[in-house]
Amino acid sequence: MSYDNLKFLYNDEISVLKLRKLYESCGFKKYRMGKFESYDFYAKNKDFLVGNRIITFSDLNGKLMALKPDVTLSIVKNADDMKNGRQKLYYTENVYRESKDIHEFKEIFQVGLEVLGEIDLFQTVEIITLAIKSLLEIDKDAILDISHMGYTEGLTDCLTNDPALRGKIHSLFSQKNAHDFLKLADEHSLPKNPVNTAVCIMNAATSNEDALKIAEENALNGKMQEAVTEIKAIYSILSDTGLDKHIKIDLSVTDDPGYYNGILMHGYVNGVPRDILSGGRYDMLMSKMGKNGTHAMGFAIYFDALDRILHTKEKNSPDAYIIYDSLSSPDTLVSLTERLAKNNISYSALNSLPDSAKNATVYTVSGNEVKEEKI
Amino acid sequence: MISVALPKGRLGSKVFDIFEKIGYDCDEMHSDSRQLIFTSEENGISYFLVKPSDVSIYVEHGAADIGIVGKDILLEYEPDVYELLDLNIGKCNMCVAGKNDFKDNPDVSLRVATKFVNIAKTYYKSINRDIEIIKLNGSIELAPILNLSDVIVDIVETGTTLKENNLSVLTKIIPISARLIANKASYKFKTDEIQNIIRKFKEEIEK
Numbered sequence: 001m002s003y004d005n006l007k008f009l010y011n012d013e014i015s016v017l018k019l020r021k022l023y024e025s026c027g028f029k030k031y032r033m034g035k036f037e038s039y040d041f042y043a044k045n046k047d048f049l050v051g052n053r054i055i056t057f058s059d060l061n062g063k064l065m066a067l068k069p070d071v072t073l074s075i076v077k078n079a080d081d082m083k084n085g086r087q088k089l090y091y092t093e094n095v096y097r098e099s100k101d102i103h104e105f106k107e108i109f110q111v112g113l114e115v116l117g118e119i120d121l122f123q124t125v126e127i128i129t130l131a132i133k134s135l136l137e138i139d140k141d142a143i144l145d146i147s148h149m150g151y152t153e154g155l156t157d158c159l160t161n162d163p164a165l166r167g168k169i170h171s172l173f174s175q176k177n178a179h180d181f182l183k184l185a186d187e188h189s190l191p192k193n194p195v196n197t198a199v200c201i202m203n204a205a206t207s208n209e210d211a212l213k214i215a216e217e218n219a220l221n222g223k224m225q226e227a228v229t230e231i232k233a234i235y236s237i238l239s240d241t242g243l244d245k246h247i248k249i250d251l252s253v254t255d256d257p258g259y260y261n262g263i264l265m266h267g268y269v270n271g272v273p274r275d276i277l278s279g280g281r282y283d284m285l286m287s288k289m290g291k292n293g294t295h296a297m298g299f300a301i302y303f304d305a306l307d308r309i310l311h312t313k314e315k316n317s318p319d320a321y322i323i324y325d326s327l328s329s330p331d332t333l334v335s336l337t338e339r340l341a342k343n344n345i346s347y348s349a350l351n352s353l354p355d356s357a358k359n360a361t362v363y364t365v366s367g368n369e370v371k372e373e374k375i
Numbered sequence: 376m377i378s379v380a381l382p383k384g385r386l387g388s389k390v391f392d393i394f395e396k397i398g399y400d401c402d403e404m405h406s407d408s409r410q411l412i413f414t415s416e417e418n419g420i421s422y423f424l425v426k427p428s429d430v431s432i433y434v435e436h437g438a439a440d441i442g443i444v445g446k447d448i449l450l451e452y453e454p455d456v457y458e459l460l461d462l463n464i465g466k467c468n469m470c471v472a473g474k475n476d477f478k479d480n481p482d483v484s485l486r487v488a489t490k491f492v493n494i495a496k497t498y499y500k501s502i503n504r505d506i507e508i509i510k511l512n513g514s515i516e517l518a519p520i521l522n523l524s525d526v527i528v529d530i531v532e533t534g535t536t537l538k539e540n541n542l543s544v545l546t547k548i549i550p551i552s553a554r555l556i557a558n559k560a561s562y563k564f565k566t567d568e569i570q571n572i573i574r575k576f577k578e579e580i581e582k
Contacts, residue, residue: 143563179461206567248563268560273437274455275559 008346011310012109012303016092018137019111019301023090026130028113031089033074039064045073048259048285053098055105067096071110072282072298076289079116086117112279112300119281119295121230124263125237131265131277131299132238132246138306141270142246147253148231149260149280151215154223155201158194159185169198173252178202194220202252208235211249227251230262259285265299271309277301320361322349328365336363336370377420377568380434380442382427386465386553390443391422393462397575419568431456431556440561441569446551447530451493457562459573460555463580469494471546472537473526474519488518489528498528498548516540 039056055067071093090113099106135142156166172181178199185195197218212232219225238244255264261284267277279299286294340347364371381387401415414421434442435454484505489495492508499506509524516536518524557569
């Protein structure tokens with residue numbers, strides 16, 4: 001069935017249906033969660049959340065509750081012990097977060113998936129493939145940024161053990177700010193070799209092959225080498241599928257090492273100024289939640305950023321306008337609307353034609369007479 | 376086509392001169408028209424001039440692919456952008472300044488007048504000093520003179536205004552200069568073009 005023929009659906013709804021079909025076809029089961037969760041639960045894992053603010057309220061028993069700011073945490077909390085198996089879940093949910101731009105809370109619609117349990121190379125490639133295909137369902141001009149926490153953490157290990165300094169370094173990596181990183185390195189007399197590596201990584205290569213070559217040549221310890229080996233294996237498999245043209249390997253991208261430990265992903269589509277997909281491997285979160293030995297990887301797509309490209313004005317306009325007044329015959333009107341509905345023609349029955357009406361058929365009903373014209 | 380947000384004023388002109396030198400000239404920029412956007416199809420570039428503090432907003436929201444902005448604005452608003460190059464022009468310092476005879480009394484919270492609220496808060500938090508922020512939008516130097524505040528946190532270029540008002544720099548917080556920033560998504564889709572500009576800029580400013 002083609003969703004595009006269902007004219008009443010908006011593009012974002014079509015995208016969600018396509019994503020659901022994509023995930024279901026790969027064996028993912030829909031996970032439906034409650035709207036509220038105990039505030040305590042989020043307070044303990046605040047660092048994992050985007051933004052610090054949470055909407056709270058007291059429930060009927062006086063317990064402090066929160067409108068969920070995140071889906072992954074709840075999925076992980078409720079996941080079964082997956083030491084010897086695998087759970088593949090996807091969700092379509094609203095989350096409630098603080099908006100940096102307007103200093104207000106915002107409802108954000110998210111679609112995402114999580115794999116909990118055994119994660120091998122095939123599973124990792126499947127998730128990355130699904131991330132790329134998800135982006136392509138939204139726009140054909142899509143890029144998935146791939147990085148590896150092992151590489152940035154291994155590199156930072158070579159630079160310093162000071163947690164505050166590590167934080168500053170990660171923030172400069174994320175900004176690709178090599179000039180301020182060099183000043184910081186100078187101030188703190190950081191070792192020359194890893195400093196040079198960091199600068200190489202920030203000044204990203206234009207091709208993935210070059211990026212991998214630079215990463216491999218500059219791997220300074222086992223952690224970095226392991227990360228390169230994993231990314232190389234993934235890239236080689238994806239190259240055979242032709243999806244490699246939608247990948248950008250950028251090893252300067254990093255995240256909170258307290259939660260993430262392997263592949264990191266950020267997805268972009270042309271025309272949207274920020275990433276619309278984010279995710280990665282988060283075994284550390286599993287450990288924090290007492291699920292030691294269970295691995296996890298997933299991603300989420302944020303639909304709030306997609307409004308402008310998915311919502312087209314034309315979609316809101318009906319195919320036909322029925323213009324009627326008090327003298328128009330109700331029988332004629334009902335029979336006309338029935339006929340239009342049967343032919344899958346959307347209509348709007350009004351007393352006068354709106355100024356915005358265009359590319360539609362206008363049916364003017366006077367008494368029992370129906371006059372038809374195109375505009 | 377790369378779109379560039381330039382800050383209005385001296386810094387913007389200086390930066391445009393560099394763009395011209397490295398091959399991104401735009402004839403429309405030299406005309407006296409009231410145009411807001413200046414495009415050179417031939418060089419694949421378009422420029423627009425905006426208030427210096429708005430440059431990072433245009434870039435973060437993708438209205439411009441790249442922009443030139445002072446480090447003070449980046450520290451204050453912390454936009455989610457790539458900071459790709461220090462142009463080493465428009466140099467000045469973010470400073471704490473006060474009356475020439477100012478003596479800090481650690482027993483009371485310090486009244487700090489500034490338009491850089493985030494920078495001031497971060498700085499005083501780093502030295503564990505209790506402060507009260509007075510947000511002003513201009514003529515910051517007036518605040519200690521009229522006893523509105525004990526000190527100010529502001530940009531100091533030459534120090535002449537401070538000197539003429541019997542004020543002096545108490546602490547240099549951080550050096551400021553112009554930076555080239557890029558929208559993160561634009562950088563993904565226009566990597567080659569943006570890196571080309573960065574490379575040419577580097578060569579020009581290192582001359």
